[in-house]
Amino acid sequence: MYSQINNNISRYVSFSEEELITFNSFMEYKKVPKKTIMLHEGEMCNFEAFVVKGCVRKYYIDANGFEVILQFAIENAWVSDISFSIYETKPSQVYIETLEDCEFLMFTPESKEELFAKAPRFERAFRILMQRNLAVTQNRLFHTISQTATEKYLEFLELYPTIPQRVPQHYIASYLGISPEFLSKVRARIAKN
Template sequence: MSLILENIAKHVSLTTKEEELFLSKTSVHHYKAKSILLHAGEVCKYSYFVNSGILRSFNINDNIVEHVLHFACEGWWIGDMYSLLSQKPGNLFIEVLEDAELVLLSKENQEHLYFEIPKLERFFRILTENSLITHQGRLMDNLSLPAEERFEKFCKKYPSLIQNISQKNIASYIGVTPEFFSKIKSRLIRK
């Protein structure tokens, strides 16, 4: 069974025929590291499921500072949810950090699948709810926790990412400069 079908099976059960229909509406693509899948200002047309590799979504503010919003590694989904759902231009970039194999599901095919396999609407609702819970928790952490604690939570929550993502990207994700992040790491190592 493919990884994406295992991901779906965590929340809903599909028949063999439904699995085949689902897979027929997706496409698998390979991307090299540093590929940009989506630029700010574009309409997001796909949800991306990661079979292998690592991606990030980020935006760039007026001072040309990058702010990482999400990472996605094997078995995770990523996209610009605002743009995908509204079909309006978004403000996120999606970049491949490590060579990746991705399953692409277009917005159009996703809507078709909701009609053909109503269980998938429940599946994507669960994903959206889980994403909302995660983002709300992260927002609360960013508002209330010192940077060191945010980094410690990141390490506990995403231990597999620590070795594969640059310090610059981790610093951006927890909301500090790379220089301040180096100081945090030094303090933690001395403890």
């Protein structure tokens, strides 16, 4: 059950078998059904979740009442609202919802701090994970501003080849910052070429 997360965390730092056993002892395994909102706007986020199986979306509702998708998290990805609830201790501004039946390995902020106290090398691994996440977020922001809709969609397909078969097209349009109708035109243009 822990091989996925152990491989994920060991990409950045090498750990002994004993350290990985300690790491695993701090995680809670959880099955969450499809269409479950795990976090509502205004709540405090009290988890960091590693996706063992399934697909999750993180989104907010803009001033016009439209859902804006910030992240899709599938197998081997992490999902949380670390920017507000965990590190800023402010109520979340986002929703986190399962799009498929999901399985997670989860930490609370408290259990993660206990892990760091007991096995300090994990703090380095999580720092690297955070840096990588920041780089991905900055790259996405840059591309959102500088790329055409076609370029954004092609890059999305390259980064997330399985997502189009797993989520409705209007979710992908929301993630790309375009209307579903415009996404249909982009897809038709690509298919034609």
